[in-house]
Amino acid sequence: MSKMVIKQPQPVMEAQESDEWGSGICDCCDDVPECCFAFWCCPCFACKTTKxxxxxxxxxxxxxxxCIPPITMSMRVSMRQRYGIKGTMCNDCMCATCCTxxxxxxMSREMKRRKIQILLVGAKHT
Incomplete structure (x- = not known):
């Protein structure tokens, strides 16, 4: 008895975007409604963005x-890693602490600009 083994190709994500943030930390005029939402209710905005x-x-x-918002800093580091954005943890810490x-x-503007959909797939091994 012989077995046929089929191996599925693995997904590859190639970054064809810039290795810089698409907007500066103070570019609030790029998306005024979102910045107003973040200013008036940052916890709600942060939860929406994280989801x-x-x-x-x-x-x-x-x-x-x-004192240092660990989740804000972690999200910035994670986003830089995911999108291949240059930067340092020190800069992420300063941004997270001084301008949450x-x-x-x-981060929200960057997600919209990159438009990379997150797809979680569960598979069973038989």
């Missing part, structure tokens, strides 16, 4: 437990 990024909706609420609403707005 759109594919993470737990309530994750940003953990930021209230420290602006950092969330920048």
């Amino acid at each position: 759109a990024y594919g993470q737990c909706l309530c994750l940003p609420l953990l930021d209230i437990y420290g 609403p602006c950092a969330w707005c920048q």
Whole structure:
């Protein structure tokens, strides 16, 4: 008895975008409604952005437990990794600490600009 083994091709994501942020940390005029939302209700905006990024909706609420918002900083680092954006953790820490609403707005604008859909697929091995 012989077995036929078929191997599915693995997905490859090639970054054809810039290795820089699509907008600056203070480019609020690029998307005024979102920046107003982030300014007036940053926790709600952060939760909405985190969910759109594919993470737990309530994750940003953990930021209230420290001087440096760990979730905001982690999301910036993760987004830089995912999209191949140059930067440093020190810069991410400064943005997350000093301009939290602006950092969330920048991340939201970047997700819209890149338009990379997140697809989670579950598969069973038989």
